[in-house]
Amino acid sequence: MRLCIVTSSVKKGDGQARVNYEITKAAIQEGHNVTLVVRQQVANDLKGNQLISCIDFSVENIPTYLMREIVFTQQVNRWLRKNGDEFDVIMACGAVTSQKTDVNVVHFVHSTWLNSPFHTFRISKNLYGAYQWFYTWLNSRWEKQAFKSTKVLVAVSETIKQELIEIGFPEEKIQVILNGVDLDEFAPDSRDRAQFGLPSEVNLALFVGDFRTNRKNLDSVLKALVDVPNLHLAVVGSAEKSPYPQLAKQLQVDHRVHFLGYRADVAKIMQVVDFFVFPSRYEPFGMVVSEAMASGLPVITTSVSGVAAIVTPESGIVLTDSENVQALVDALVLLTDRPELRIKMGKSARAIAEQHSWISKANAYIDLFESLRS
Incomplete structure (x- = not known):
């Protein structure tokens, strides 16, 4: 099979790039030829493989993320018009091209986010908020065109499936393949908290995410922390231009909140905390939650997160309202005050995660590609 993957990047990391990485690995292991059409990074362990060709349309010197996306899409469209017929299957991610493709993998529906009451422009009535609205609006238009141009979504x-149906795509055109988890990288283990600058003799929860905006809902976690005085919180993610370090001070919980910045060793940090909290206001999947589960942690998340579908009452707590701070307080208190429950739930969480290995998900994609060839 001659497979073409059109995407921003192919590497271990965020959800979209990781899916591309795992599909590529599975494809070459079965002897398929893969052409990667990218604008950013391709994992080093994939480079140089004789079955992989890389077409790199580097646009990183172009100002603003939006302009980089526009230029990359134009370059991809021209390239596919010229070379698309060479491939058995063309897979794209989101609004990356308006040309005909066989599969489009949908990680985010901008039309849904645009209408969310929690969209940045409804919170930040400034130039940044206006830019975010314009960016989302454009992507909502582009992605609809891309989705119409593919055979299978x-x-x-x-959650994503229902959002696609709501914006007019037929259910029979949509297949669901959940994101996987690296069961070797994310696994229970014992480490010393001191190596991360974290206190040892305290109850410690973990939050991981981009909290420069309000979507991940760190503000509710900080507010809830006020009423859980015997709990500390480790926060992983860039705090640059984020209002939340200041909010922690205003709430007088800053002595119990440990901002660690962006970290590449999240898997190791997950091995030193007691449970994971991620009450996102809008989350198409939420791979970090399944990674926490694989690490043997009970999790707190919200029903709007796609990953909530795999969180059982035995493995975590799913909140039905992301704005109900008291419900979040109750969940934090339960897991803080009952260490024996945390252990039991953590074991259940790991068992669930083991059903969602990346190998199984990548093979599901390969099976789909093969079916489209026949």
Whole structure:
């Protein structure tokens, strides 16, 4: 099979790039030829493989993320018009091209986010908020065109599937393949908190995410922390231009909140905390939650997160309202005060995660590609 993957990047990391990475690995292991059409990074362990060709349209010197996306899409469209017929299967991610493709993997539906009451422009009535609205609006238009131009839409969660149906795409065109988890990288283990500058003799929860905006809902976690005085919180993610370090001070919980910045060793940090909290306001999947589960942590998340579909009452707590701070307080208190429950739930969480290995998900994609060839 001659497979073409059109995407921003192919590497271990965020959800979209990781899916591309795992599909590529599975494809070459079966002897398929893969052409990667990218604008950013390709994992080093994939480079140089004789079955992989890389077409790199580097646009990183172009100012603003939006302009880089526009230029990359134009370059991809021209390239596919010229070379698309060479491939058995063309897979794209989101609004990356308006040309005909066989599969489009949908990680985010901008039309849904645009209408969310929590969209940045509804919170930040300034130039940044206006830019975010314009960016989302443009992407919502582009992605609809891209989705119409493909044979099969792969939704990475049931949440995404329902959102696609709501914006007019037929259910029979949509398949669901959940994101996987690296069961070797994310696994229970014992480490010393001191190596991360974290206190040892305290109850410690973990939050991981981009909290420069309000979507991940760190503000509710900080507010809830006020009423859980025997709990500390480790926060992983860039705090640059984020209002939340200041909010922690205003709430007088800053002595219990440990901002660690962006970290590449999240898997190791997950091995030193007691549980994971991620009450996102809008989350098409939420791979970090399944990674926490694989690490043997009980999790707190919200029903709007796609990953909530795999969180059972035995493995975590799913909040039905992301704005109900008292419900979040109750969940934090339960897991803080009952260490024996945390252990039991953590074991259940790991068992669930083991059903969602990346190998199984990548093979599901390969099976789909093969079916489209026949």
